[in-house]
Amino acid sequence: MVKTSVLVVGGGPVGLSLAMDLASRGISVTVVETRAAGEPPSVKCNHVSSRSMEIFRRLGVARKLRDTGLPADYPNDCSYRTTATGIELSRILIPCRRDRYTATSGPDTGWPTAEPPHRINQIYMEPVLFAHAASIEGLQILNRTAFEDFRQDDDGIVATVRNLDTGSASPIHADFIVGCDGARSLVRKAIDANLQGTPIIQRVQSTYIHAPTLLGLMDQPAWMTLSLNPRRCGTVVAIDGQENWLIHNHLNREDETFDSVDRDASIRAILGVGPDFEYEILSKEDWVGRRLVADRFRKGRAFICGDAAHLWMPYAGYGMNAGIADATNLAWLLGAYLQGWADIKILDAYEAERLPITEQVSRFAMEMAGKVLSQRRTVPEEIEQPGPEGDAVRKQVGQAAYDLNVQQYCCGGLNFGYFYDQSPIIAYDGAEQPGFTMADFTPSSTPGCRLPFAKLSDGRVVYDALGPGYTLLRYDPDVAVAPLAEAMRANGVPFAVVDVPTSQPFGDHKLILARTDQHVAWRGDAVPDDPAPLVGKLLGQNLTGGPG
Missing domain, CATH: 3.40.30.120 (Glutaredoxin)
Known part of the structure; x- marks a missing residue:
């Protein structure tokens, strides 16, 4: 039987953050993860908040994260255009990572911190966290291992896990278990926690593509390019700053489904390219925007963090980052008890502190989602019209897009x-x-x-x-x-x-x-x-x- 102080289910950014934080306090921790070591995650999160970077600074991994992601001089701006290759309407200036510590102009500088935000996709972020975690004494990562269930008593928990390569099941004994196992969390189900809220706000047809010629068609690239036109609004995210892109096609109507909308036609409308433009689909990453918060974050010696505890529209990038905040909150509380200087009742503070915050932040995100959806669904037909009338429409739409979205991409309130x-x-x-x-x-x-x-x-x-x-x-x-x-x-x-x-x-x-x-x-x-x-x-x- 494997014995550990804390068993973490899920080796994504939230689970690894929790494990690293616990291990930095001298707490033995074991992480079980279904993916193989080095197997990349899906192309999801693209933003690490300032508060998260502060946590990574304390854990000694912030500089490693800064040194990866987009090219050092690639603009981290958010550009609003008629199409990704069309007319620019407005631009939110965000420093590239080369200038992140020194830049002083623009709405995304002057943060009251030593660690401003970092734009990096999860496929680059997670390997850095994994390598750092794997090097820490007292931290064990069991890859290709699936959590199945657990039982608990006053002395601890015994979990059953299964090796996905051999099929063999084995027990793990721990003082505590924490589910960082995502939206379909088995730990959440095991503690009888229920997600409550709005199950569907919007569907997004999301496609990860390889398009080596796209960058050359953009007169001024950006980290995120948002297309606003009456045909199809969408978002283009630069993944490597060279050839790979993530395209979010924001479905317009409630009756539109992932399969009912022509994916290729939508991608071309968002990019502003013709039928001769060539690209390759690397993966389909379709997702549903929600606002769901679990009615409990704990049962006895079992806890949940991140997407296991809350799901919402990823506005301001606060899905993963809220999960990392959960992790650091829980890590110090567990450490206080396991190190013997606090009563076990101190753990009551986790749900008392984090559940109200996630409820509040999710409503911020939902409110922003409603405003952005309304803006996308009311783009004037004249936005691409040449001449003074089109210029006036473009100026109005561009300013409105800037004023609304600068709040989420330069979100000091949510950070601090x-x-x-x-x-x-x-x-x-x-x-x-x-x-x-x-x-x-x-x-x-x-x-x-x-x-x-x-x-x-x-x-x-x-x-x-x-x-x-x-x-x-x-x-x-x-x-x-x-x-x-x-x-x-x-x-x-x-x-x-x-x-x-x-x-x-x-x-x-x-x-x-x-x-x-x-x-x-x-x-x-x-x-x-x-x-x-x-x-x-x-x-x-x-x-x-x-x-x-």
Whole structure:
């Protein structure tokens, strides 16, 4: 019998992120994945958010990801055109990866972070994560292995997995199991969790093609080119920046199905090419846009993350990225318990924190989907007409497309604005967290919010100074913090004190206590005279839940 602390079902970006985070904390973890080692994923996700890149920075893999994907100088812009090879209507400027750390102009710069977003397709991203994960001691990946079921009791879980090459079944014993096994999650079904929401918002006929001559037909290429015309609207995503492209044909009507729409004719209408244009279909990646959130993220020692827990329209790229946020949230909670410095009841915080956020973010995505669908379905017939009348229509449509979509492609709010306001392990102080939109947010030290960005006196980013447990940021070096430090260390909590220059913003309180996942857990101007109740709350000791 294989024994491990945490069994992760699914070796995609979410499962690998969870496994790497756990292993970085010294937790033994085993990942089971049905694909063979090195077998590429489908061509799906194309965007790694800034928050995800911050996580990968902490895990030591951000630079490796930056060094792959599109060519270093390939424009990461979003271009709105009549067709992919037609008249440009507007363009959202996004720095290429060569300039990502240094660019200062355009709507996608000036992020309050050391790790801005990264445009990279999952077929390039996942091998980097896999190689990094496979090199970590205490992290085992079992490829060509399928999860079948599990049983649990107060002492742990026993899962049954099957080797897909030999057909033999074997048990794995673990303290916890986490389903990162996608939309058809077997772990979700095993914990009796049900997806609720809107099962169909839109169907998208998606095709991965090899077209070596397409780049030469584009006068100014982009990472994403969106075609707006009355015949067929669609999206063309540059995969390798050279010859391979992913084309999303956004079906127009509710009665259109994947098979009822001429795929070849639609591709040519979106690209703006004639019958002599040659291309090869590499795969069909058709998908259905949904808004579904599971009614529970946990049952006892079993959890679900990512698409196993929530599915929605991939606007702003927040399917995979929300899953990675799930993973880092759960990793530190599991680590706290398994390392012995927190009560098992601290795990109640996972569902209490993440479920409301996914519900909220999914509604942002659904609202954006409705507006974009409306825009695509009302493209004026005159948009390709030459002369002043056509120019006026193109200007109006281009500006409207820019104003709407800059919110999702330069989405500071979704990256930095979300907060936990219902957590049982955060010490709230009565202050209300500032609201946020998809695009905009207000940095705040209010408990539950993301710790505001700052730099230390040695030039380091404040997030680089956060330890694996709790870190006390001190904006006034004269404030005594020994009682809290002693109480934390008496409980075995990894704890550090970091002085932040008073010149840095958000020193509205002299002390800010941050968790390893960058969220504020408590703030004040002095530590409590008796810090035991605060420490008890932060460690889940005062909760009434448990392993069942």
